[in-house]
């Protein structure tokens with residue numbers, strides 16, 4: 001039997017490329033794009049003011065707070081500098097992606113429309129496929145302001161310009177009209193000098209020397225456009241009680257080529273206690289792998305114990321991070337050379353998760369979970385389910401048993417759906433196993449099952465088309481078929497049968513691990529097709545949720 005090394009760091013890097021548990025956490029909470037009336041394609045057909053007011057109300061407003069009392073004076077001072085830097089980055093992002101947003105706001109009288117422009121950092125509704133909501137603005141340019149508005153794809157392809165594909169340059173025109181490459185550190189020199197100076201000030205007072213190293217290298221990066229040394233230093237930093245993610249990071253705003261990165265900032269305080277718990281759980285990964293409820297040959301790989309997974313309280317979201325839906329997790333760096341050298345880090349944002357739990361999950365559970373079990377909908381269970389989902393990506397099998405290659409290569413387009421489904425179900429398995437080891441409070445395990453069920457309702461309420469949505473439905477239908485929960489037809493609520501749930505979790509774990517290990521694409525597709533659809537009774541319940549006006553996402557009060 002060959003033991004193949006499998007580190008959690010690699011598993012997390014792998015997860016970074018998957019839908020469902022990375023930055024598309026927002027779509028799970030997003031309103032359907034189908035909300036736009038069919039045939040509504042003219043640029044000037046914008047929603048009526050009442051509809052815009054309803055869209056604003058669909059973002060629950062929550063404060064962003066964290067306990068700083070345990071921090072040193074220096075770290076608190078550093079946070080102050082980092083917040084100032086974050087606000088500059090926020091303004092830079094407005095200019096980068098929209099241009100003169102204040103000028104646009106000054107032309108709008110309706111307060112709800114103004115507020116909606118602020119939430120979206122522009123006149124296009126991010127949760128509704130960028131549908132324009134201000135008359136006369138027209139559709140969003142796919143290339144935002146990263147490229148000249150009149151540039152064609154042919155012109156870009158033909159241009160022989162060093163740096164044109166760089167994530168850290170814009171494409172502009174010179175006085176003669178020819179395309180030129182302008183680095184961010186030139187285009188945004190004023191703002192970036194201010195941000196760099198604040199990072200250096202923070203470095204001088206922060207308690208952790210490695211964090212200070214990172215801040216100094218990040219300041220250099222903002223002024224040089226060479227981000228790799230600072231990404232390396234960020235991965236070398238393990239113990240700082242505070243953190244900041246700042247710079248041009250994700251490329252989703254560039255819908256033309258997906259090349260250019262948008263500026264954003266997160267200012268973060270580490271949850272030391274949860275991070276320590278996670279490290280302790282990681283020690284049990286080899287035992288958890290051996291205990292998987294599947295034949296031995298499907299659990300022969302050995303998981304590593306070097307997870308870089310931590311919990312944080314967010315103090316500030318700026319720029320790209322604050323536009324539209326709010327992410328509950330960060331997976332970085334994106335630089336694949338740094339990932340290969342140092343792995344990657346996942347940051348779960350606990351207070352943002354709590355806000356979504358309170359404003360979205362609890363109202364859904366109030367509608368769809370049997371009243372006798374609503375007391376089992378708890379934030380601790382929700383948070384554990386998410387955290388163990390992440391850890392569970394490191395369990396299981398990465399290479400097919402026939403020795404021909406990876407599960408990813410064998411399952412191709414089904415890979416993400418199976419990997420997310422595996423992480424969900426093995427997360428529940430881990431919770432049960434850790435409860436059995438005395439590592440988790442056994443009395444509360446049933447909370448995790450009920451909260452998991454409510455979490456499925458939340459994830460699929462706008463549709464189950466994404467990889468993780470399909471995985472959710474496979475789990476739902478498979479567990480339901482085995483009696484793990486049942487619907488009360490009179491009340492339209494759902495109730496978990498805990499004994500059957502435990503058995504069904506083991507059965508689904510075995511099924512998914514076996515399909516992955518066999519690498520049998522046809523069997524995997526047949527199983528997905530059999531179980532991946534939203535059943536009519538559940539669809540009716542989800543439709544009934546619409547009348548309750550449950551928020552679709554949150555907007556942060558952080559001034």
Ligand SMILES: [Zn+2]
Pocket residue numbers: 015018020021022389390393419420423
């Ligand atoms: Zn995942």
